[in-house]
Amino acid sequence: MPVGTQASVKALTPEDVYSLGAGMVLANTYHLYLRPGIDVIEKLGGLHRFMNWSGPILTDSGGYQVFSLAHLREVSDEGVRFRSHLDGSEHFITPEMATNFQGSLGADIIMAFDECSPCTDDRAAVEQAVERTHRWAERCMESKKRSDQALYGIVQGGGFTDLRLRSAEFLTSLGFDGYAIGGLSIGEPKAITYSMVEQTAASLPADRPRYLMGVGSPEDLIEGVARGIDLFDSALPTRIARNGGIFTKRGRIIVRNADFRDCDGPLEEGCDCYTCRNFSAAYINHLFRCKELLVYRLATIHNLRFVLRLMGEMRESIARGDFQSFRGSFLDAYRPTDEAVRLSQREKGKRWRGDGTRV
Amino acid sequence: MPVGTQASVKALTPEDVYSLGAGMVLANTYHLYLRPGIDVIEKLGGLHRFMNWSGPILTDSGGYQVFSLAHLREVSDEGVRFRSHLDGSEHFITPEMATNFQGSLGADIIMAFDECSPCTDDRAAVEQAVERTHRWAERCMESKKRSDQALYGIVQGGGFTDLRLRSAEFLTSLGFDGYAIGGLSIGEPKAITYSMVEQTAASLPADRPRYLMGVGSPEDLIEGVARGIDLFDSALPTRIARNGGIFTKRGRIIVRNADFRDCDGPLEEGCDCYTCRNFSAAYINHLFRCKELLVYRLATIHNLRFVLRLMGEMRESIARGDFQSFRGSFLDAYRPTDEAVRLSQREKGKRWRGDGTRV
Numbered sequence: 001m002p003v004g005t006q007a008s009v010k011a012l013t014p015e016d017v018y019s020l021g022a023g024m025v026l027a028n029t030y031h032l033y034l035r036p037g038i039d040v041i042e043k044l045g046g047l048h049r050f051m052n053w054s055g056p057i058l059t060d061s062g063g064y065q066v067f068s069l070a071h072l073r074e075v076s077d078e079g080v081r082f083r084s085h086l087d088g089s090e091h092f093i094t095p096e097m098a099t100n101f102q103g104s105l106g107a108d109i110i111m112a113f114d115e116c117s118p119c120t121d122d123r124a125a126v127e128q129a130v131e132r133t134h135r136w137a138e139r140c141m142e143s144k145k146r147s148d149q150a151l152y153g154i155v156q157g158g159g160f161t162d163l164r165l166r167s168a169e170f171l172t173s174l175g176f177d178g179y180a181i182g183g184l185s186i187g188e189p190k191a192i193t194y195s196m197v198e199q200t201a202a203s204l205p206a207d208r209p210r211y212l213m214g215v216g217s218p219e220d221l222i223e224g225v226a227r228g229i230d231l232f233d234s235a236l237p238t239r240i241a242r243n244g245g246i247f248t249k250r251g252r253i254i255v256r257n258a259d260f261r262d263c264d265g266p267l268e269e270g271c272d273c274y275t276c277r278n279f280s281a282a283y284i285n286h287l288f289r290c291k292e293l294l295v296y297r298l299a300t301i302h303n304l305r306f307v308l309r310l311m312g313e314m315r316e317s318i319a320r321g322d323f324q325s326f327r328g329s330f331l332d333a334y335r336p337t338d339e340a341v342r343l344s345q346r347e348k349g350k351r352w353r354g355d356g357t358r359v
Numbered sequence: 360m361p362v363g364t365q366a367s368v369k370a371l372t373p374e375d376v377y378s379l380g381a382g383m384v385l386a387n388t389y390h391l392y393l394r395p396g397i398d399v400i401e402k403l404g405g406l407h408r409f410m411n412w413s414g415p416i417l418t419d420s421g422g423y424q425v426f427s428l429a430h431l432r433e434v435s436d437e438g439v440r441f442r443s444h445l446d447g448s449e450h451f452i453t454p455e456m457a458t459n460f461q462g463s464l465g466a467d468i469i470m471a472f473d474e475c476s477p478c479t480d481d482r483a484a485v486e487q488a489v490e491r492t493h494r495w496a497e498r499c500m501e502s503k504k505r506s507d508q509a510l511y512g513i514v515q516g517g518g519f520t521d522l523r524l525r526s527a528e529f530l531t532s533l534g535f536d537g538y539a540i541g542g543l544s545i546g547e548p549k550a551i552t553y554s555m556v557e558q559t560a561a562s563l564p565a566d567r568p569r570y571l572m573g574v575g576s577p578e579d580l581i582e583g584v585a586r587g588i589d590l591f592d593s594a595l596p597t598r599i600a601r602n603g604g605i606f607t608k609r610g611r612i613i614v615r616n617a618d619f620r621d622c623d624g625p626l627e628e629g630c631d632c633y634t635c636r637n638f639s640a641a642y643i644n645h646l647f648r649c650k651e652l653l654v655y656r657l658a659t660i661h662n663l664r665f666v667l668r669l670m671g672e673m674r675e676s677i678a679r680g681d682f683q684s685f686r687g688s689f690l691d692a693y694r695p696t697d698e699a700v701r702l703s704q705r706e707k708g709k710r711w712r713g714d715g716t717r718v
Contacts, residue, residue, distance in 0.1 A: 007645065011652040014637075036645045040621050044641055052637050242652075262399050278373075278411050282403055286366065286395045293370040293601075293655050 001026045001058060001233040002304055006035070007051040010238055011297040012304075014053045019274070020301065021308045024056040024108070026233040029101050030065035033093075034084050038101045046106035058233070059107035061098045061140075063114040063154070064182065064213070075115060077132060095136040096143040099151075109150045111180065112140040119159035119188040119196075126158035134170050141174055150177035152211060158183060159192050161199050168203040178209035178231075185214040185234075194223055201228035218247060218310055219336045222327050225314050237307050241299035244288050247306040251335035255299070260285040273305035274298075360385045360417060360592040361663055365394070366410040369597055370656040371663075373412050378633070379660065380667045383415040383467070385592040388460050389424035392452075393443050397460045405465030417592070418466035420457045420499075422473040422513070423541065423572070434474060436491060454495040455502040458510075468509045470539065471499040478518035478547040478555075485517035493529050500533055509536035511570060517542060518551055520558050527562040537568035537590075544573040544593075553582055560587035577606060577669055578695045581686050584673050596666050600658035603647050606665040610694035614658070619644040632664035633657075 002009045002017055005028045009017050017025060027047060032038060041050045047057055066073060070082035070091075079094035095113040102110035113136050115129040133156045144151050153171035157164035164181075171179060181200050184193050197212060204210050211231035212224045221232055237247065244256040248268040253260075255267060266276035267284060275284070275298040287295035310330075317326035361368045361376055363384045368376050376384060386406060391397060400409045406416055425432060429441035429450075438453035454472040461469035472495050474488040492515045503510050512530035516522035530538060540559050543552050556571060563569050570590035571583045580591055596606065603615040607627040612619075614626060625635035626643060634643070634657040646654035669689075676685035 006649045006651055007642070008649075008651045008653045011656075013633075013653065013656075035648060036620060036641070040641065040645075043621055044623055044639060050639070050642055050645075052642075261395060262402055264403055274372075280403060280409070282395070282399065283366070283409055283411075286399075286409075289394060290365045290367075292365055292367045293652065294367045294372065296652050297370075297372070297656070 001231065002308075003233055003235040003238060004051065004053075005235070006031045007041075007047060009300075009304075010242065011293075011300050014051070016297070016301060017053070017304075018055065020304045021312060022055070022304070024058055025053060026058045026060060027051075027105070027107070028060050028062065028065055029098060029105065030060070030062035030069070032059075032105065033062065033091075033101055034086055038104050042104040042106075046104075048106060056108040057106075058109040059102045059105055059111065060213075060233075061102065061111040061113040061154075062093060063098070063111070064116050066093065067116045068186075075132070077135065079113075080115075095139040099140045099143045100145070103144070103146050103149065106146075107149065109152060109178065110144075112137045112151065112153050112176075114154040114156060114182055116183045116186075117156050117158040118183060118186050119192055121158050123158075123160060123163075126156070126160055126163055129158075130156050130163050130167050134167070137171055137174060137176075141176070152176055152178040152180050152209075154180045154182040154213070155200055155204070156183050157196070157200070159188065159196065161196070164196055164200045165203050168200050172203075172205055176208070178211060179204045180211040180213050181229075182213045184212065185216050185220065190220070190223075193220070194227065197224060197229065198227040204228075217336065218307060218334060219331060221307060221310060222314065222330055225318075225323070226327055232311075237303040238300050241303040242296045244299065245303075246299060247303050249330075249333050252337055255281060255284050256288045257285075267302050268306075271302065271305070272309070273302045275302045360590065361667075362592055362594040362597060363410065363412075364594070365390045366400075366406060368659075368663075369601065370652075370659050373410070375656070375660060376412075376663075377414070379663050380671060381414070381663070383417055384412060385417045385419060386410075386464070386466070387419050387421065387424055388457060388464065389419070389421035389428070391418075391464065392421065392450075392460055393445055397463050401463040401465075405463075407465060415467040416465075417468040418461045418464055418470065419572075419592075420461065420470040420472040420513075421452060422457070422470070423475050425452065426475045427545075434491070436494065438472075439474075454498040458499045458502045459504070462503070462505050462508065466508065468511060468537065469503075471496045471510065471512050471535075473513040473515060473541055475542045475545075476515050476517040477542055477545050478551055480517050482517075482519060482522075485515070485519055485522055488517075489515050489522050489526050493526070496530055496533060496535075500535070511535055511537040511539050511568075513539040513541040513572070514559055514563070515542050516555075516559075518547065518555065520555070523555055523559045524562050527559050531562075531564055535567070537570060538563045539570040539572050540588075541572045543571065544575055544579065549579070549582075552579070553586070556583060556588065557586040563587075576695065577666060577693060578690060580666060580669060581673065581689055584677075584682070585686055591670075596662040597659050600662040601655045603658065604662075605643075605658060606662050608689075608692050611696055614640060614643050615647045616644075626661050627665075630661065630664070631668070632661045634661045 001024045004025045066080050069085045072083045074081040081092045098113035114133040117126040117129040137153050153176040155167045157167045209230045212229040215232050216234045246253050246255050246267050260281045263281040317323040360383045361381050364387045425439050428444045431442045433440040440451045457472035473492040476485040476488040496512050512535040514526045516526045568589045571588040574591045575593040605612050605614050605626050619640045622640040676682045
């Protein structure tokens with residue numbers, strides 16, 4: 001799912017997004033609650049009409065955003081008190097409110113309100129958050145009013161396999177329409193991500209969609225599918241596009257670099273996206289150097305088409321029965337961004353906990 | 360002509376621009392000379408191919424930009440020495456070089472290299488610039504090599520009618536493919552603009568296109584056509600769009616204002632543009648408040664469609680023989696931005712010279 005945090009997939013019209021082959025987009029309850037306000041969107045006929053998107057929409061509950069963006073959080077069993085990252089105003093959101101907000105927005109898939117535990121948290125903190133997430137999951141399910149919305153539960157558990165499995169088991173017992181895995185791909189080493197995904201996904205029902213939140217990069221999409229994931233969302237493809245980072249089958253290139261100044265070929269040879277069919281890498285390089293607005297759209301189109309085409313190719317390879325061969329070929333050619341570089345770009349100095357790594 | 364200064368009409372693809380009904384776009388030799396370099400664009404097959412625009416292109420010579428953007432100008436009869444507004448690097452451009460650059464870019468219409476005199480300049484300075492512009496016009500004509508490019512001369516003369524007429528007469532004697540009026544709409548009162556346009560246009564050949572450079576606003580387009588102008592360029596519609604200024608038949612509205620927060624209607628009732636057909640003013644308001652990239656495109660589309668539709672309506676009214684009635688109806692409904700506000704937004708404290716006003 002392309003990410004349209006504030007009811008817009010950045011730089012793209014709905015027609016652009018349809019043409020890329022996206023089946024569903026994601027929007028964020030937290031952001032829309034703060035601006036323009038849930039009431040405004042409801043009054044205007046709901047989120048589909050507001051952003052003129054006729055395909056399905058999934059709204060995140062706001063749980064993750066409250067934990068990653070808001071200030072001065074106070075978490076209690078009742079809910080979360082926080083200050084807006086925009087203007088410092090104080091707000092209090094409960095699981096019931098998050099569910100009702102998503103009812104008013106009118107998304108097709110809505111998410112339970114959860115407490116996100118990164119893999120840096122120690123066991124006691126993670127266990128407390130998991131238990132609270134479970135109680136909140138029950139309250140979200142009880143407060144859901146609309147029968148035309150699917151509700152997904154979110155598995156937490158940080159870097160602790162046994163807590164992940166306990167969370168998956170408990171949520172499954174509640175009978176959600178689908179299951180998400182949260183609290184991953186937020187800076188931890190990929191070995192931990194993959195291990196947690198593998199063990200959690202295996203314990204979720206095979207007949208319900210499994211959604212890995214906040215992923216991601218081409219290699220993570222493949223590794224997620226290999227471990228049984230059906231659905232992903234990530235701002236990564238669109239965010240790095242706006243910074244000049246372009247996906248190709250050989251890895252990420254930085255099109256701002258002088259190497260591309262007079263490159264007459266497309267960003268990626270053979271790519272079927274609008275950008276590659278119509279413009280040279282030299283033109284994209286020029287637009288980035290000039291900070292021309294058009295380039296954010298052109299680069300976004302390329303990267304989203306890259307990951308959406310990759311998802312399509314995976315679906316086809318699964319249908320053909322040769323996914324493992326596709327996975328091997330793709331990963332042989334694709335050089336992921338160096339993990340050391342990747343981690344140093346994230347929050348530094350954190351110690352990874354859980355059973356996958358040393359403290 | 361929508362303005363694509365750096366080989367891109369800001370925020371729009373070529374398809375967007377075609378769909379607005381634009382016949383021709385403008386690009387700037389000065390900007391493209393500095394970045395990516397004329398040689399780069401020539402090597403990549405010329406400007407049409409570089410920006411993937413299959414319609415006609417007009418390139419400005421760089422004369423105006425050297426005078427308005429570059430630093431430390433030294434103007435001599437030979438040419439202009441200046442420092443780049445981007446990196447301070449020193450450059451020297453002659454009329455011959457400006458013509459050759461435009462030959463390499465491959466525009467359909469190219470402009471003579473001129474010395475621009477604003478209406479704030481005194482008579483001696485304007486007269487000297489006019490004479491130099493005339494000598495340069497001859498050199499541009501002599502140095503032009505490509506027979507597939509039309510070359511337009513540029514009338515200067517600041518705010519002095521007799522200098523304007525002398526310039527028009529001299530350039531006409533050289534036999535250009537078309538004639539531009541330069542040095543207007545750069546901050547002077549509209550009474551001066553209109554007076555200079557009226558007298559200059561009347562003295563230019565009726566069988567050649569007359570091009571009023573740097574105009575403009577809806578009311579100025581109408582007043583220009585009323586005085587015999589055929590062709591305009593201006594960054595105004597696109598620039599104000601990016602700042603939330605939206606053209607409507609009643610005047611300019613500021614869509615960021617809270618009035619539009621829950622306005623379910625389009626930016627302008629009855630408008631046929633993509634933006635108005637697909638999104639509410641409330642959504643545009645939301646996107647502006649969030650600084651979402653999509654909004655620069657949506658607002659640009661509306662404003663360009665507004666002025667291009669206006670041009671089309673003027674052509675139709677001329678063909679029907681009722682232009683004066685159309686002009687009256689449009690101006691009755693359209694409330695231009697207040698002149699005092701407009702001028703105070705430009706450079707303050709200048710004194711207007713020429714025979715239209717007091718010093």
